[in-house]
Amino acid sequence: MTQALEPRKAAPRRHDREILALAVPAFGALVAEPLFVLADSAIVGHLGTPQLAGLGIAAALLTTAVSVFVFLAYATTAAVARRVGAGDLKAAIRQGMDGIWLALLLGAAVAAAVLPTAPWLVSLLGASDTVAPHATTYLRISALGIPAMLMVLAATGVIRGLQDTRTPLYVAVGGFALNAGLNAALVYGAGLGIAGSAWGTVLAQFAMAGAYLAVVVRGARRHGASLRPDAAGIRACAQAGAPLLVRTLSLRAVLMIATFVAARLGDADVAAHQILLSLWSLLAFALDAIAIAGQAIIGRYLGAGDTGGAKAVCRRMVQWGIASGTVLGLLLAAARPLIVPLFTTDPAVEEALLPALLVVAASQPVAGIVFVLDGVLMGAGDGRYLAWAMLATLAVFAPAALLVPALGGGLTALWWAMTLMMLVRMATLQLRTRSGRWAVAGATR
Numbered sequence: 001m002t003q004a005l006e007p008r009k010a011a012p013r014r015h016d017r018e019i020l021a022l023a024v025p026a027f028g029a030l031v032a033e034p035l036f037v038l039a040d041s042a043i044v045g046h047l048g049t050p051q052l053a054g055l056g057i058a059a060a061l062l063t064t065a066v067s068v069f070v071f072l073a074y075a076t077t078a079a080v081a082r083r084v085g086a087g088d089l090k091a092a093i094r095q096g097m098d099g100i101w102l103a104l105l106l107g108a109a110v111a112a113a114v115l116p117t118a119p120w121l122v123s124l125l126g127a128s129d130t131v132a133p134h135a136t137t138y139l140r141i142s143a144l145g146i147p148a149m150l151m152v153l154a155a156t157g158v159i160r161g162l163q164d165t166r167t168p169l170y171v172a173v174g175g176f177a178l179n180a181g182l183n184a185a186l187v188y189g190a191g192l193g194i195a196g197s198a199w200g201t202v203l204a205q206f207a208m209a210g211a212y213l214a215v216v217v218r219g220a221r222r223h224g225a226s227l228r229p230d231a232a233g234i235r236a237c238a239q240a241g242a243p244l245l246v247r248t249l250s251l252r253a254v255l256m257i258a259t260f261v262a263a264r265l266g267d268a269d270v271a272a273h274q275i276l277l278s279l280w281s282l283l284a285f286a287l288d289a290i291a292i293a294g295q296a297i298i299g300r301y302l303g304a305g306d307t308g309g310a311k312a313v314c315r316r317m318v319q320w321g322i323a324s325g326t327v328l329g330l331l332l333a334a335a336r337p338l339i340v341p342l343f344t345t346d347p348a349v350e351e352a353l354l355p356a357l358l359v360v361a362a363s364q365p366v367a368g369i370v371f372v373l374d375g376v377l378m379g380a381g382d383g384r385y386l387a388w389a390m391l392a393t394l395a396v397f398a399p400a401a402l403l404v405p406a407l408g409g410g411l412t413a414l415w416w417a418m419t420l421m422m423l424v425r426m427a428t429l430q431l432r433t434r435s436g437r438w439a440v441a442g443a444t445r
Contacts, residue, residue, distance in 0.1 A: 015316040019293050022165045023320075027289035029156075029168040038278050039180045040197050043187050045275075045343050051194050052344065053267050054134025056274025057127045060259040061135075062142050064252045065110050066149045071241035071248065072103045073157035074378045077292075078299045079240065079444075080161025081379065085303025086443035089162075093225040096158030096216065098233035103154035105234070107147030114143040125256070126263035131270075134194050141198035148202075148209040155212035160296050162219070171211045179204035243383030250390035254421055257401050261414055265404075268348035269411045275343045275353060276415065280360055283328050287368050290320050291375025298379030307439040310380070314433060317372045325368025333361040352411045359415040366422045373429035382438040389428035397421040 040059070045052045076099040083092035114121070122135040159167050182203055186196030220227055255277070262273035294317050301310040332339075336357050340350055377386055400417040407413075432438055 015313045018297055018313065019290060019317060019320060022160075022163065022293035022296055023289045024165075025169040026160070026165040026292040027286060029165065029172040038282060039176070039183055040201065041275060041278050041343055043183050044194055044197050047187070047193060049267060049271050049344070049346050049349065050130045051134045052274060053131045053271045054127070054136075054194060055138055055197070056259070056270055056277070057122055057125050057131060057135040057263070058138035058142065059274065060256060060277070061114075061121050061125065061139055062146075064256060065114055065143075066146060066153075068245060068248050068252055069103070069106055069110075069150055069241075070153060071244035071383075072099055072106075072150060072154040073160070074295065075099075075237070075241040075244055075381075075383070076154055076157030077160045077295045078379050078381050080158055081163070081296045081299025082303035082381070082443050084162060085300035088443065090223045090225050092161060093158065093216075093220050093223055094230075095233065095237070096154070096161065097220060097225060097227060098230055098237045099154040099157060100151060100213075100216065101229040102234045102237045103150040104147060107150035110150075111143050111146040114146065115140060118143070126260055128263075128267060131267060138194050138198045141195055142201055145202035145205040148205040151209045152205065152212055155209070155216050158216055158219075159212070160292060161299065163296055163300065165292065165296075167212075167215055171208050174211070175204050175208040178207055240381075240383070243387040244378070246387035247383065247390040250387070250394045253394055254397050254418075257398055258414060258418060261401050261404055262411060265352075265411060265414075268346065269352050271344065271346070272349045272352040272356065272411055273414070275349075276356055276360060276411075279332070279339070279357070280418075283332065283360070283364060284367060284371065286328060287321060287324055287364075287371045288375065290317050290324065290368075291371045291378075293317070294372060294375035295379035298376055299381075302380060302439065302441050303443050305441040307441050310439050311436065314373075314376045317376065318369060321368035321372035322365055323368070325365040328368075329361040329364030332364070333358060356412045356415045359412060359419060363419040363422055366419070366426055370422055370425045370429060373426075373433055376433060377429065377438055380438045380440065382432070385432050385438070389425070389432070392428060393421055393424045396424050 040055060041052065044055045076096055080092045080096050083089070083095065118136050118139045119132070122132050122139065125135075127135050156168050159165075179200055182200030183197050186192045186200050187194070188196075190196055192199065217227060219225075259270070259273065259277075262270045294314070297313055298310050301307070301313065336354060339357070340353055344350060344353070374386070397417060397420065400420055401414060404410075404413045404417060
């Protein structure tokens with residue numbers, strides 16, 4: 001009997017080792033990313049509420065401009081991991097190089113579009129007259145770093161697809177330390193105010209891009225992969241990422257609508273909302289560590305033709321997601337009195353922030369499931385379903401959020417609408433993974 005049960009016990013332990021080997025360093029790298037915004041929020045927050053609210057508006061716009069292209073990381077991770085599973089490292093890296101070239105082209109185009117339209121974009125999001133100048137300043141300067149940000153996404157996808165999450169950890173930690181130091185020096189030491197915070201972030205992003213490129217180029221030369229841009233390969237990367245672009249645009253629309261509604265509630269509410277979004281992003285990236293491991297592992301299993309192994313590791317990762325979300329939610333709820341003074345001393349901001357923090361904490365177990373299953377389907381290259389599922393989620397969330405000010409609700413009600421959004425995402429993702437139709441084997445999907 002014991003021998004018969006042993007394989008059932010051994011498989012979860014093997015999956016746990018696979019998940020932990022990739023998820024632990026990915027956790028450090030992913031947590032370091034929102035720490036950029038948290039560091040900016042903590043430093044700028046002590047300049048005053050208008051500056052912090054301006055950062056909130058600009059950060060929402062900047063994050064949208066960059067995050068809509070997150071497929072540069074996600075699609076590249078899945079595609080490279082499939083090639084790795086099939087045993088073709090040269091083709092894996094070549095595909096990754098195409099993604100990096102695409103990132104450079106897209107980054108230049110987006111920066112060129114944001115620079116002249118920054119005041120209009122800030123106004124569109126509902127910034128008040130006292131907040132708008134700070135938001136415009138931060139957005140215009142930070143736009144110069146968009147090409148570097150997108151190249152970081154693509155290069156990170158290549159490295160993760162090669163089953164390496166340690167390198168992104170080292171680069172992210174170094175980038176965060178540099179960003180924090182530059183922000184403090186430029187904001188207060190040089191007296192540049194919110195502009196100093198933006199310049200610090202731009203310089204840190206270019207340093208990170210340079211570090212990633214050095215690693216990827218070295219790997220390309222080792223395996224004989226070409227570094228030159230290939231029009232057909234770049235076009236194929238763009239086509240593969242199109243469904244994930246739709247999915248990400250829908251998700252960013254959710255976050256933009258939330259910021260739009262918060263701005264209508266008042267300056268104190270939008271400042272508190274910026275802090276909540278920063279913390280929510282921090283927790284999301286922490287939970288996403290398992291999803292990042294899932295992208296690489298699922299892609300490798302499917303590339304090797306092992307659909308059974310892919311499904312088994314998916315089930316195990318969901319268990320990890322639930323447990324991690326529960327722990328993070330409890331920690332956030334317990335740490336509320338310690339968190340708020342780090343970001344603001346404004347009583348109005350504190351009053352709006354404290355009850356909404358409990359809502360964010362309560363939603364974390366659901367978030368754990370959502371991020372894991374999202375990563376599984378990305379690793380499988382199931383972008384079309386993810387696009388349709390996120391569009392359906394947006395259709396539910398938008399009216400719920402827009403009704404908040406009309407019904408006299410406040411920031412806490414808005415974050416209950418955000419929780420509804422996560423519940424809808426969870427339902428759509430569970431429906432797909434339980435069907436098994438996502439598990440398509442082969443070096444390409």
